[in-house]
Each structure stands twice: as structure tokens, then as C-alpha cells.
Amino acid sequence: MSLAPDPSDNPALRQALRELDVILANAGVGVVFVKARKLVRCNQRYAEIYGFASPEAAVGRSSVELYESEDEARSLGRRAYPVLAAGETFRSEQLMLRQNGARFWTQLTGRLIDPADPSVGSIWIVEDIHERKLADAALADLHAEQQLIFDHAMVGIVFLRGRRVTRCNRAFEQLFGYGPGELDGQLSRVWYLSEADWKAAGDLCYEPLSRGDSFHAEMLLGRKDGTPVWCEVRSKAIDRSDLSRGSIWITQDITARKQAEQDLVRSKAQLEALVAQRTEQLSQTVAALELKVAEQQAAEARAERLALFDALTGLPNRHLLADRASQALDIARRSDEPLAVLFLDLDHFKNVNDSLGHRVGDSLLTQLAARLRGAVREQDTVARMGGDEFVLVLPLTDVAGAAHLATKLMALASAPFHVDQQELTVTPSMGIAMFPTDGGDFETLCKCADAAMFRAKKDGRNAYRFFTSEMQAQSARALQLENGLRRALERGQLSLHYQPQFALDAHGGDTPYGGDGKARIVGAEALLRWHHPELGWVSPAEFIPIAEASGLILPIGEWVLREALSQLRRWDRAGLPQLAMAVNLSAVQFRHDDLPALVGRLLDELGVQAHRLELELTEGAAMDNPAAAIAVMNALHARGVQLSIDDFGTGHSSLSYLKRFRVGKLKIDQSFVRDLTEDAEDRAIVDAVIRMAGALGLQTLAEGVETEGQLAFLRRQGCQAVQGYLFSRPLPAEAFAEFVLDRIAPLSAFALT
Ligand code: C2E
Ligand code: MG
Ligand code: MG
Numbered sequence: 001m002s003l004a005p006d007p008s009d010n011p012a013l014r015q016a017l018r019e020l021d022v023i024l025a026n027a028g029v030g031v032v033f034v035k036a037r038k039l040v041r042c043n044q045r046y047a048e049i050y051g052f053a054s055p056e057a058a059v060g061r062s063s064v065e066l067y068e069s070e071d072e073a074r075s076l077g078r079r080a081y082p083v084l085a086a087g088e089t090f091r092s093e094q095l096m097l098r099q100n101g102a103r104f105w106t107q108l109t110g111r112l113i114d115p116a117d118p119s120v121g122s123i124w125i126v127e128d129i130h131e132r133k134l135a136d137a138a139l140a141d142l143h144a145e146q147q148l149i150f151d152h153a154m155v156g157i158v159f160l161r162g163r164r165v166t167r168c169n170r171a172f173e174q175l176f177g178y179g180p181g182e183l184d185g186q187l188s189r190v191w192y193l194s195e196a197d198w199k200a201a202g203d204l205c206y207e208p209l210s211r212g213d214s215f216h217a218e219m220l221l222g223r224k225d226g227t228p229v230w231c232e233v234r235s236k237a238i239d240r241s242d243l244s245r246g247s248i249w250i251t252q253d254i255t256a257r258k259q260a261e262q263d264l265v266r267s268k269a270q271l272e273a274l275v276a277q278r279t280e281q282l283s284q285t286v287a288a289l290e291l292k293v294a295e296q297q298a299a300e301a302r303a304e305r306l307a308l309f310d311a312l313t314g315l316p317n318r319h320l321l322a323d324r325a326s327q328a329l330d331i332a333r334r335s336d337e338p339l340a341v342l343f344l345d346l347d348h349f350k351n352v353n354d355s356l357g358h359r360v361g362d363s364l365l366t367q368l369a370a371r372l373r374g375a376v377r378e379q380d381t382v383a384r385m386g387g388d389e390f391v392l393v394l395p396l397t398d399v400a401g402a403a404h405l406a407t408k409l410m411a412l413a414s415a416p417f418h419v420d421q422q423e424l425t426v427t428p429s430m431g432i433a434m435f436p437t438d439g440g441d442f443e444t445l446c447k448c449a450d451a452a453m454f455r456a457k458k459d460g461r462n463a464y465r466f467f468t469s470e471m472q473a474q475s476a477r478a479l480q481l482e483n484g485l486r487r488a489l490e491r492g493q494l495s496l497h498y499q500p501q502f503a504l505d506a507h508g509g510d511t512p513y514g515g516d517g518k519a520r521i522v523g524a525e526a527l528l529r530w531h532h533p534e535l536g537w538v539s540p541a542e543f544i545p546i547a548e549a550s551g552l553i554l555p556i557g558e559w560v561l562r563e564a565l566s567q568l569r570r571w572d573r574a575g576l577p578q579l580a581m582a583v584n585l586s587a588v589q590f591r592h593d594d595l596p597a598l599v600g601r602l603l604d605e606l607g608v609q610a611h612r613l614e615l616e617l618t619e620g621a622a623m624d625n626p627a628a629a630i631a632v633m634n635a636l637h638a639r640g641v642q643l644s645i646d647d648f649g650t651g652h653s654s655l656s657y658l659k660r661f662r663v664g665k666l667k668i669d670q671s672f673v674r675d676l677t678e679d680a681e682d683r684a685i686v687d688a689v690i691r692m693a694g695a696l697g698l699q700t701l702a703e704g705v706e707t708e709g710q711l712a713f714l715r716r717q718g719c720q721a722v723q724g725y726l727f728s729r730p731l732p733a734e735a736f737a738e739f740v741l742d743r744i745a746p747l748s749a750f751a752l753t
Pocket of ligand 2: 525
């Protein structure tokens with residue numbers, strides 16, 4: 001480019017101009033000469049900046065085209081003119097257009113060539129500052145963004161240098177309760193609770209900050225008003241190699257979180273305490289419960305022992321026996337082995353108790369239990385059924401083995417017992433039943449063994465008996481009778497027969513009482529009859545013991561009493577003389593508490609005078625428990641009822657008691673009467689009974705009088721009354737009435753004539 005008009009005439013100038021051309025061609029800035037708004041000349045850089053192909057391509061173009069608009073070009077002209085006209089340099093940043101239409105920033109510097117004559121033109125230096133402008137703008141944006149964050153952050157931000165605040169945001173001030181700008185220049189000490197805290201924080205953060213790491217901590221700091229505030233603090237050095245350039249601290253109020261954490265810790269502790277307390281309570285409860293359970297178990301075990309073992313001897317009782325026996329029988333059945341059941345009962349053991357007292361009796365039983373236990377094998381069971389009854393279950397024992405053991409037990413039981421320096425001897429009776437011959441189940445075997453023992457007693461005691469088929473038949477019949485008896489009352493199979501009782505004339509011979517002139521009818525004995533649909537007539541001697549054993553005797557006995565007394569009233573109405581009615585009482589009835597009341601009720605109900613009823617008791621019923629018997633007799637006596645002792649002489653009677661019993665009559669048993677004429681001994685007995693009765697003020701009635709000879713003897717000895725086939729068999733009610741009326745008719749006739 002050449003700016004001078006013609007340098008050819010001056011070589012020095014030419015040289016200077018060439019040098020200038022070189023400078024302009026290689027300048028880093030664009031240079032242009034503008035005259036009357038036209039580009040006159042420009043250098044290479046200028047062409048490049050505006051996108052002209054070459055400096056020559058730019059020459060002649062209007063400078064106005066290089067602006068965004070003509071207005072823009074004029075506006076620049078208006079601003080530049082006064083400066084240029086004053087001969088000064090004009091400078092401005094200006095947005096301009098490249099040839100391709102792209103807008104870009106320039107730095108323009110212009111000067112008039114001759115300030116006195118602007119028409120000569122101007123020189124402009126152009127720099128492309130577009131890149132720099134863009135970078136400045138980006139930086140400004142970034143800064144603005146950072147400022148926004150700084151100003152509006154939820155966390156407190158503070159810049160420290162030398163532990164003093166250089167800058168902090170509003171959030172930081174608010175966090176610690178300071179007004180805007182109040183913290184500027186302050187030492188960071190102000191938001192620590194103590195000097196020591198502040199120092200410690202400084203020591204703590206030095207290390208990580210100098211390493212370039214961030215420091216992170218939770219601290220309890222203080223507000224302006226002194227209230228503590230939990231903060232989470234993060235800080236970092238601005239330049240880790242030069243800590244003096246300061247650090248940035250980001251601080252967040254975590255009081256709420258801390259509070260929540262502490263609450264959590266507290267409630268966890270409370271919960272743990274509660275759990276511990278509950279656990280303690282629970283373990284106490286459990287311990288108490290365990291104690292209770294243990295006590296309960298002990299009580300149950302005790303109850304079980306009591307329920308399964310006999311309290312006196314410690315032997316199994318009937319419950320445990322049943323259990324053991326059924327187990328033993330199961331085994332015997334499976335393995336096809338024999339088994340024996342042995343019943344043992346002491347003879348007259350009651351006498352030991354009665355005469356020596358229960359303590360002695362108990363001691364004897366305990367010793368006997370030990371002997372029995374010692375005599376058997378491990379697998380055998382010895383049980384006490386109560387009283388002096390023992391049952392032994394002996395597995396794997398055949399007839400020979402059972403007999404052997406029974407002999408051994410006989411000797412053991414008969415050997416003397418010692419209680420309180422006293423020597424006692426008892427004898428046993430035993431009954432044995434064999435499995436499977438005698439029965440397949442325990443109940444049947446027990447019945448058999450019991451029947452066999454009963455036989456041993458009958459055969460004179462102090463013996464053992466095996467169950468036999470004859471006993472079998474008996475026990476089968478007993479079972480049949482028991483079952484039949486249960487329905488006998490309701491089915492009307494029971495009835496009463498009446499046997500007349502006669503008073504004997506003391507003078508003998510031919511008293512005018514009764515048809516035969518020998519005795520007059522004074523009463524009737526009611527005797528129970530049972531007609532079994534299959535078995536026919538069954539003797540009361542057979543079925544009364546069964547009724548007693550099964551308890552059926554109570555309803556049956558009540559029926560007998562009612563029926564006998566009703567019959568008495570019917571006879572009264574039929575015009576029979578005022579007879580007495582003798583009714584047999586079972587020991588079971590006699591022992592029943594309700595007896596006196598029952599008798600009284602029936603007498604009232606049926607309108608019978610008490611003295612017309614005579615109750616017959618056996619010796620056993622009266623002597624079994626004399627004290628109780630006396631009480632019952634007194635009650636009956638007080639009611640006016642007569643009492644007699646039946647079958648006198650067959651049982652045991654104590655004279656001392658007889659005296660105290662409210663009994664009016666002894667009935668001499670027919671076994672003594674039967675052989676009176678042949679047997680001198682019987683005669684002596686009957687004689688003695690009659691005398692004794694007389695001495696005690698008691699009447700006598702002889703039963704079973706069948707012959708004139710017997711009658712004559714009895715009359716001679718002073719017996720007051722008789723009863724027997726000689727006069728009459730027991731009769732049905734109608735027949736009895738006829739019998740009585742027949743006998744009194746001649747008397748009436750005699751009386752009438
Ligand atoms: P017991 O009270 O001694 O009755 C007398 C038994 O001798 C009656 O037998 C009677 O029929 C019988 N007898 C009467 N005269 C003669 C005679 O001259 N020769 C012979 N050999 N026997 C004679 P029975 O009726 O078979 O009664 C037997 C036993 O049954 C009674 O003996 C009595 O102990 C009992 N018994 C009868 N009825 C009842 C009743 O209603 N209740 C109770 N608890 N027992 C009764
Ligand atoms: Mg009788
Ligand atoms: Mg009798």
C-alpha cells in the first residue's frame with residue numbers, strides 16, 4: 001500500500017515509504033485510509049478482518065456498508081467528528097459486519113490526516129476484538145451467576161482471610177443473627193461459643209485445608225445473642241499452596257436435624273429402658289409363672305400319687321391297678337402267656353380294729369403290705385383296694401406258680417406282726433383267677449378271684465382257692481339275677497307272702513286260741529318273693545345278698561315296708577284281728593341314715609300305729625357298729641316301733657350290747673329248732689337263749705317249728721311265740737286272710753253261743 005502521492009523525486013522519501021509499506025503489510029492490526037466515506041487503501045490485515053479477498057478488493061467500497069446499518073454508521077460519525085475535528089484520536093468499540101454478513105466486535109481508532117481539512121480523509125486502525133468480547137461476556141455471566149448463587153443460597157457462605165470475614169452472604173448473617181454487612185471484617189471468633197472452640201476449629205481445619213482437601217465438621221456455634229446453634233461446616237482453601245489467600249466456608253443450620261437425632265437417641269434410650277423394664281417385669285412374671293407351674297406340677301404329682309397310690313401303704317390303689325392290669329393283660333394276650341390275679345383278705349380283721357384300735361390295724365396293714373411287696377417279683381403288682389383287701393396281678397404265672405406263691409403268702413401273712421410290743425397274728429383268705437382260662441379281661445378275672453376268695457372264707461378261712469367252673473356258674477347266675485333284679489320292681493315281679501306268728505299259751509296244752517286250740521295268731525312276717533320270668537321263683541336267701549351288694553335293697557326294702565303296712569290296713573278293713581306286722585330289714589337298710597324318718601313317714605302316710613310294726617334285724621346288722629345301731633334303735637323305739645333280732649344264735653352277739661339295744665324279742669334261728677328232739681346240744685342252746693332272754697326282759701320266738709315235738713319242748717322251756725310250717729307256710733295275702741278268718745271263726749262262734 002502506498003500512502004504518499006509521488007515519492008519518485010525524493011529517494012530518501014521513497015526509502016521511508018517502502019519501509020512503511022512493509023510495516024503496514026505485516027501489522028497485526030487493520031489499517032485503512034478513508035476519504036469521503038470510501039475506502040481508499042487498506043492493508044492485508046484489514047482485508048482479512050472484514051473478509052475481503054485482498055486489499056485491492058476493498059478499495060472503492062463504501063465504509064458505510066461495514067456497519068450493521070446506515071444509522072449505525074452515522075451515529076458513529078456523529079460521535080467521532082468532534083474528537084477528530086479537534087485533532088485528537090477517536091476510540092470506540094463497534095459492532096460491524098464482515099463480508100459474509102457475520103456481526104463482530106471491533107476496536108476502532110481513528111484520526112484525521114489533516115484536522116484543518118477533513119476532506120483530506122482519515123486513517124483508521126481496526127482490531128478484531130470479537131473473541132475477547134465473547135470471553136468477557138461469558139466471564140460476566142459466570143460472575144453474575146455466582147453472585148446469584150451467593151446471594152440466594154440457603155446455606156451460609158463466608159470467605160475468610162486471616163480468619164476474618166472478607167465476604168459473606170445474607171444467609172450466613174441470618175444464620176448467626178447479624179444484619180447486612182455487620183460481619184464484614186470481623187474475626188470468625190464471633191460465631192464460636194468460646195475462645196477454646198475457635199482455636200480448636202482452627203487447628204482442626206489447618207491440616208486438610210493445606211492438603212487441598214475439604215474440611216468437614218459438625219460444630220456447636222453461637223448466634224449473636226449467644227444462643228447455641230448446631231452447624232454443619234464445610235470449608236476449602238481458595239489456594240491450597242497459599243493459605244493466606246483465604247478460604248471459603250459453607251455453613252448450614254442443622255439444629256433441627258441434631259434435635260431430631262438427639263430426640264431419636266433419647267427415645268431410643270427410653271425405648272431401651274422401657275424394653276429393659278418390660279423384660280425385667282416379664283422375666284419376673286415368667287419366674288412367678290414358672291414357680292406357679294412348678295407348684296401346680298408338684299400339687300398335681302401329689303394328687304396323682306394320691307389318686308394312684310394308697311395313702312396308708314403306698315401301694316398302687318384300684319385305679320393304678322386297673323391300669324397296670326390292663327397293660328399286663330395286653331402283653332399276656334399278645335405273647336400268649338398265662339397271668340394270675342390273686343385276691344387276699346384278712347380273716348376277721350375288723351376284730352383287730354375294733355378291739356385294738358385303728359392305729360394298730362393301720363400298722364398291721366402297712367407291715368403286711370411290705371411283706372406282700374417283698375414276696376413278689378418286679379413285674380408283679382400288689383395293690384390295696386381298701387380295708388384289708390389286697391389284689392395281686394402276676395404276669396407269666398401259671399396255676400402251679402400261683403399255688404406256690406399263695407402258699408408262700410399264707411405263711412407270710414400268718415407270721416406274727418409286732419405293734420407296740422404286742423404280738424398279733426392274722427390269717428388270710430385268698431382267691432385266684434387265671435388268665436385266660438377264667439376270663440379275658442381284668443373285670444371278669446376280679447369277679448372270679450373274688451368268688452374264689454369268698455369260697456375260701458366259706459370253707460373255713462385261712463386258705464386259698466382257685467376259681468372253678470362251679471363258681472363260674474354261680475357267678476353267671478348272680479350276674480343274671482342282678483340284672484333281672486334291676487327291673488323286678490317296675491315289672492311287678494316282686495310280691496310279699498305272709499307267715500303267721502303265734503303266741504304260745506304259757507300253761508300249755510289246750511288254750512282256746514286259734515283253730516287248733518294250741519296258739520293264737522298275733523302277727524305276720526312279711527317275706528319277699530320274686531318270680532323271675534325265666535328262672536321262676538328265686539329264693540330271697542339268694543337274691544337278697546345280691547340286692548344288698550348292688551344297693552337295690554334300698555328301693556326294694558322301701559317297697560316291702562309300704563306293701564306290708566298297706567296290707568295290714570287292708571286286713572284291718574277286712575275285719576281281721578289287730579295283728580302285728582314283722583318286716584325284715586337288711587343291714588344295708590339299717591345303716592342308711594334315712595331309715596327312722598322313712599319308717600315314720602310310711603306309718604303316718606298309711607295310718608298304721610307304730611307298735612304294730614316289728615322290724616327284724618340280724619345280729620350282724622346290730623353288732624357291726626353297736627354305737628350307731630343303738631342310736632337308730634333309739635330313734636325307732638322313740639317312734640314306737642318294735643324291734644327284734646332275727647336268726648339269733650347264728651352270729652356274734654355281745655350280751656352287754658344286747659342289754660342296751662331297744663329290742664323286744666329274739667327270734668331263735670331255725671337251725672337250732674330243727675334238731676331239737678334229737679340234738680341235746682341244740683336243746684341246751686335253745687334253753688339257754690330262752691333263759692337269757694327272760695333275764696334280759698326279752699321275748700323269744702322260735703322260727704321253723706315243723707313238729708309237735710319241737711313245739712312241746714319250746715312251750716315247756718317258756719318260749720313265748722312260734723312260727724313254722726307246723727302252723728303254716730308263708731301265704732299270699734288272700735290265703736293268709738282266709739287262714740286267719742278260718743281259725744278265729746270257731747272262737748267267734750264259741751263266744752257268740
Ligand atoms: P328269715 O327272716 O329268718 O325268714 C324265715 C325263713 O324261714 C323264710 O324263708 C321262711 O319261709 C322260712 N321258714 C318259715 N317256717 C319254716 C319252717 O318251718 N321250716 C323251714 N325250713 N323254713 C321255714 P324265706 O322266705 O326263704 O326267707 C329267707 C330269708 O330271706 C329270710 O329269713 C330273711 O332273712 C330274708 N328275707 C325275706 N324277705 C325279706 C325282706 O323283705 N327283706 C329282707 N331284708 N330280707 C328278707
Ligand atoms: Mg325274718
Ligand atoms: Mg330268721
